[in-house]
Amino acid sequence: MSIVPHKNSKPASGVDNTSRRIWDKDDFRKKAEEREAKASKEEKEDSAYEARKRKRLERDPLHQGLIVERTHLKQRDYQIDLAARLGKTQVVGLNMPLSQQAGYFCSVCDCILRDSQSYLDHINGKWHNRALGMTMRVEKSTVDQVRRKLEEVKERKNQPEQDDYLPEGIDRRIMEAEAAEAKAKEEKRLRKLEKKAKEDKQDEEDAGGDADMMALMGFGGFGGGKK
Template identity: 70%
Template sequence: MSQSKALVTTKSKVDNTSRRTWDKEEFRQKANERERKDKDNEKYDARKRKRLERDPLHQGIIVERSQLKQRDFQIDLASRLGKTQVVGVNTPLNQQAGFYCNVCDCVLRDSQSYLDHINGKWHNRNLGMTMRVEKSTVEQVKKKLEEVKAQKAAANPDDYLPDGIDRRILEAQEKEEQEREERKERKKEKKAREREAEAAEEAADADPEMMAMMGFGGFGGGK
């Protein structure tokens, strides 16, 4: 009987009448975080879908990916240096400022990003290659060394000076320096002719009476 009274007394001290309070700021932050994650997932899905559309393996163009191969063309990074280009809203992607990748249909804004892109995973996947390099055999290494040796032997020794400098590069530098000096001389001559023309115009515009009072004779062949 005493135990039942103790239980009743303990239960009566519990306050169940107050309503539970909610931290609205905390739940607002959770909702914003969940919304941000959903947007990131949507962007990731769109990016993934775009990559799959350009993947030749996923499209069934190839059966399996090939090993990573050496690039057989020279990358042009300097052809558009110093040029001005007007870019509008309706300008095609391949004509916008930057480096355009026709494989992935995207534009990279600087050369470092472009090099990172074409050497990266997704670009090479769109080319149908993996990032694994084929292991070379001993015979392939020997053959490559023989090819390099033959190329060096085929070089014309007259193209090099005794100290190892390429004669063609040296001649090109000398020619460029000569052309630069010629341009400077032409500019000097042009400025001299302009000064002479200005002096002649000033002399022609001068007042003859004032010139006579100052003791200056005529410049022409008058009497």
């Protein structure tokens, strides 16, 4: 059986109208590597965060059961000396413990801070105070406490100044060193005067002995005197 084409139908053009998509394998491989690198980075960050969190919980006295409740934020009872190691030379190694490395060591959190600003931010921060068993909230003072504090300040102002009072910005160690230096200079000057007095006395005694000896030998003065 033969099929006769319709008289109005168009002949085939002989061109394939279907299109095949071409995939860029290098581009997709690059995107896959970027996704893997991003996932690996996020995983590392999560693991580092979990490690820091675990260490903080291990240092937290509330988590360890050492305290029942956190206390309010309190004032430090010690003076921070940021210039204690200024001008000193220290040998630093990679295998040395944190407490002996260069920087500011926090024994509470077992960490090292490389500059004074970072150290101050750390000891005034949340996690350091949580490790000390305190919150970041300050206890509210009552009216009686404020009045008592004002009375103490007023009494302190009315009291006479003590001899050991130092104005702000003057170091007591500098004053003590200057006083010791002045005392040493004064002692040295007194020793010189005493030595000179002894030498003058010795010269007078020697001169008197020579005059007596000359008189015994019959020698008189040498010129200038009346006969």
